[in-house]
Amino acid sequence: MPTEPTTPSEPSTPSQPGDDASPDDDTPAEPERSLTVSGYVMKGTLKNALVAAFPVVAKGAANDADFQNPAALTLTNADGSYELVIKNPVAGGYLIEATSNESTRMTCDATAGCGLNASGQGTSFGDVMSLSEGFVLDSYLPLPTADKAVLNISALTHLAVALSHKSSKGLTSASWSQAKADLAKSLGIQESLIDKRPLDLVALPNSDAAGVGIEYMRASVVNAAFAGLAQRQGMSIAKVMGDAVRSYTETGGLPPSDFNTQSLVTMNVLFNEASAISTDLEAMTRNKSVQSLLSQISQQSSEFAKRAALGDSTPVKISIQPTSASAYVSESVTLNVSATGTDPIRYQWRKNGVNLPNATHSSLALKGLTLNNSGNYDVVVSNDVSSVTSNRASIKVSTKPVRKVKIAWSIPTTRENGDGLARTELKGFRIYHRAPDENYEKVIQVSSPSQTSIELSNLPAGYNTFAVTAVDVNGLESESSKTLSKTFK
Numbered sequence: 001m002p003t004e005p006t007t008p009s010e011p012s013t014p015s016q017p018g019d020d021a022s023p024d025d026d027t028p029a030e031p032e033r034s035l036t037v038s039g040y041v042m043k044g045t046l047k048n049a050l051v052a053a054f055p056v057v058a059k060g061a062a063n064d065a066d067f068q069n070p071a072a073l074t075l076t077n078a079d080g081s082y083e084l085v086i087k088n089p090v091a092g093g094y095l096i097e098a099t100s101n102e103s104t105r106m107t108c109d110a111t112a113g114c115g116l117n118a119s120g121q122g123t124s125f126g127d128v129m130s131l132s133e134g135f136v137l138d139s140y141l142p143l144p145t146a147d148k149a150v151l152n153i154s155a156l157t158h159l160a161v162a163l164s165h166k167s168s169k170g171l172t173s174a175s176w177s178q179a180k181a182d183l184a185k186s187l188g189i190q191e192s193l194i195d196k197r198p199l200d201l202v203a204l205p206n207s208d209a210a211g212v213g214i215e216y217m218r219a220s221v222v223n224a225a226f227a228g229l230a231q232r233q234g235m236s237i238a239k240v241m242g243d244a245v246r247s248y249t250e251t252g253g254l255p256p257s258d259f260n261t262q263s264l265v266t267m268n269v270l271f272n273e274a275s276a277i278s279t280d281l282e283a284m285t286r287n288k289s290v291q292s293l294l295s296q297i298s299q300q301s302s303e304f305a306k307r308a309a310l311g312d313s314t315p316v317k318i319s320i321q322p323t324s325a326s327a328y329v330s331e332s333v334t335l336n337v338s339a340t341g342t343d344p345i346r347y348q349w350r351k352n353g354v355n356l357p358n359a360t361h362s363s364l365a366l367k368g369l370t371l372n373n374s375g376n377y378d379v380v381v382s383n384d385v386s387s388v389t390s391n392r393a394s395i396k397v398s399t400k401p402v403r404k405v406k407i408a409w410s411i412p413t414t415r416e417n418g419d420g421l422a423r424t425e426l427k428g429f430r431i432y433h434r435a436p437d438e439n440y441e442k443v444i445q446v447s448s449p450s451q452t453s454i455e456l457s458n459l460p461a462g463y464n465t466f467a468v469t470a471v472d473v474n475g476l477e478s479e480s481s482k483t484l485s486k487t488f489k
Contacts, residue, residue: 035144037072038083039152041098042198043137043237044109044227045080047128049098051153053084056092056140062170065095089143095161095171097138098153100131108227109201110273111280115230115237123231125280126202132236139195140164142173152197155226156219158241159183160194162248185315185386186253188304193219201277205284209293213355215348215382218274218297221281225273229265232273240264257309267308275301300344304385307342315386316341322379322393327369328400335364337390339381348380369397403488404457407431409468409481411452416478423449427473432480436462461488 041049053072054065071094072084086094100106100118108114108127117123118130139157141149163179164171184191199212199220209217230240243264247254257268278298282291320338327333339345339362349359352375356364366373376392409429415421426449432441433456446454456466464487467480 033088034147035086035089036083036148037086037094037096037141037151038081038148039150040080040197041076041082041137041153042080042200042223043106043155044114044202044224045078045107045200046076046098046100046137047078047080047105047107048101048103049076049080049082050074050101050104051076051082051084051096051098053086053094053096053141055090056095056171057090058092059170062165062168063092063172064165064170065097091143093140093142093171093173095138096141096151096153097136100133100135102130104131104135105129106131107202109224110228110231111201111277111284112228112273113231114227115233115235115240122234132238134238134242135236136238137241140171140176142176152195154195154198155223155241155244156183156187156194156198159244159248162245163252166249166252182252183248185388187222188382188385188387189219189222190215190380190382190387191389198223201281204281204290205286207290208287209290212293213348214293214296215380215387217293218300221274221277221297221301222270224277225270226265228273228277229269233264235264268305271301271305271308275299275305303344307385314340314342316345316381316383316388318381318388318390321391322364322377324394324396326396326398328398329369329371330400331369332365332367333369333373333395334366335377335379335393335395337362337379337381339388341383342385344383346382348382349377350380351375351377366395371397371399373397401461401489402457403459403461404455405459405464405466405486406453406455407466407468407484408453411450412470412478421472425472427471427475430469430471430477431456432467432469434465435460436464459486459488463487 037053041051051074052070054067055069055071056063057066071086074082074084076082105128108123108125108129111125113125114123114129116132118132123129137153137155137158138161139151139153140161141151160179160183163182164175167175169175180194181191184194193216199217201220201224226240226244227237230237244254247263247265254270255263255266257266275298278294278301282294282298285291316339318337318339320336322335322337325333347360347362349356349364364377374395374397376394378392379390381388381390413421428449429446431444431446431454433444434441463485466484469480470478
């Protein structure tokens, strides 16, 4: 936890109705609630950035942050982490904002450099740089029910806040959710990655990136690409981010290309920069798996940049959803999805929200099922334009029930006409079994004349009937016994 800044001072809690009650008031005081908010500020790693929590309140017809009354202040640590403690949190939630000051330092995460620092000098990949005046990143925190919350702040959350402000009601839980979905669609990344902590791309060349999927890495590269654009255009990150925010606030997205627009940031230039960053990082690292992911990201981003310039990209859309199924242990189940959109279309199947390794096709075959295969499955389908998650399909795996029955009988000593029947005259028995929904009986031969019982197993579910007859050495058969029945689940 970084030391609280001495200026500005910790704000007092806004007064509530009844605060002027006299000391003799017998009304019991409301218990104080504390909300701890923690996370990371990443546009490159930000050290000593000022993080403030501003309560979101109604301002006319829309909700917005009360910038005059911050509820909590802190500074980020060397790794960009922060922690805020908010007393008596308000129902509207909080705008959590990170701004630069004289002591703030950012580690440049764009391979071409990160534009101009506070002194107007150019920067390089991995440089620790000061930030120019006006640098700001923010995110929104709807009021959680728990006393702890995680909130990461990045270029992506900053743009999502801009989209939330576009809503007629301003910053609300609903507008925030919709903004993240719209931003993810416009940038072709997964919605769940908008407010996830971006990867530290400076450390990536020396990391094995274990467990990092291509979509997570691609979102991190897009986050870094805004800084790369500042370098290529010879200006500050604050200027580039401000231009991107205006585009999302005014039109709901970035222009496809620089044709007939004055915007500094377009889809075409942003994804060209993402492609360049991926190619540079691929050359810096020796890890084969990381190289493979970066190569794919570079190709995808380059293709998306071309299509954005041409304006012929079609978002992905699921036409056939995966369906739920039930099966027994050792059996097999296959889930299928069908989607349309501009190629290449990518698939990533998940179980209970966790990516399944090598499950990257339009179908998912689950063979030799075990009880552990039970769960909720969905698939994230994406292309270079958008990403969409399918409906959940529930797979229920159960142990196959043991359906068996034991049938016992007595060895007859007389024939039906009353004559005696010696054991040597008896050949054996026949068991007649009728299964559910069948109009014929299955005959089970018992060849031993001394056998008095049999156990039948693997019987079908439903209503089953059984009857026994005796057979002599001449093939004569007795009348059947009383019919027995058994219903299996």
